[in-house]
Amino acid sequence: MTVGWHESNLSRTELVGCMASAFSHVVVAGSLGVALRLNKASWRFWVLGAACSILPDLDVIGHGMGVPYAHPLGHRGLTHSLAFAALVSLVVVRTCFRGVQEKAYRPRLFLYFFLATASHGILDAMTNGGLGVAFFAPLDNTRYFLPFRPIEVSPISIQGFMTARGMEILASEVIWVWLPASLIALGFALKRRFLLKRPHISDL
Numbered sequence: 096m097t098v099g100w101h102e103s104n105l106s107r108t109e110l111v112g113c114m115a116s117a118f119s120h121v122v123v124a125g126s127l128g129v130a131l132r133l134n135k136a137s138w139r140f141w142v143l144g145a146a147c148s149i150l151p152d153l154d155v156i157g158h159g160m161g162v163p164y165a166h167p168l169g170h171r172g173l174t175h176s177l178a179f180a181a182l183v184s185l186v187v188v189r190t191c192f193r194g195v196q197e198k199a200y201r202p203r204l205f206l207y208f209f210l211a212t213a214s215h216g217i218l219d220a221m222t223n224g225g226l227g228v229a230f231f232a233p234l235d236n237t238r239y240f241l242p243f244r245p246i247e248v249s250p251i252s253i254q255g256f257m258t259a260r261g262m263e264i265l266a267s268e269v270i271w272v273w274l275p276a277s278l279i280a281l282g283f284a285l286k287r288r289f290l291l292k293r294p295h296i297s298d299l
């Protein structure tokens with residue numbers, strides 16, 4: 096789907112209904128951490144992972160200042176791109192994981208923070224409202240949705256969830272995001288536990 100940025104400028108009321116909820120982004124970030132075998136990392140790792148997963152929605156600030164939704168800097172634009180995810184990951188790893196003992200984990204940490212940030216756009220591209228996601232910005236501002244869009248668009252405020260509609264949306268995210276993400280993480284954890292278990296010397 097291609098939309099010129101000047102062609103669409105949704106109001107704030109419309110915008111708040113155009114995202115997967117922060118809860119789901121954080122659940123996916125947590126599941127990715129477990130899948131990548133980083134589950135014994137410190138609290139700092141988990142807080143940063145959760146922050147990266149919701150960071151792309153900072154673009155709502157620009158929207159409040161009048162940036163049109165479909166503008167390259169509009170909602171689901173540059174901050175939802177793969178390039179932004181790579182940049183955020185690089186900055187996080189270079190500034191927050193500088194210890195000598197962390198050096199060996201940096202490639203995996205970079206992958207994790209990249210995926211945690213990029214997963215935001217992927218979830219948004221699976222919602223049934225708003226415009227698509229500019230995955231390839233700043234090179235290309237084309238907005239994309241995934242072919243499979245089962246996630247109901249979500250309100251941005253906590254109050255928005257305190258309604259029957261909010262509960263309905265949360266239930267749809269539990270089914271389409273929380274459960275699959277948790278099952279995938281569990282699958283990786285079990286695989287490590289049972290299939291990749293290294294024998295002790297005494298077992299040989």
Ligand SMILES: [Zn+2]
Nearest residue numbers: 114151152219
């Ligand atoms: Zn978003």
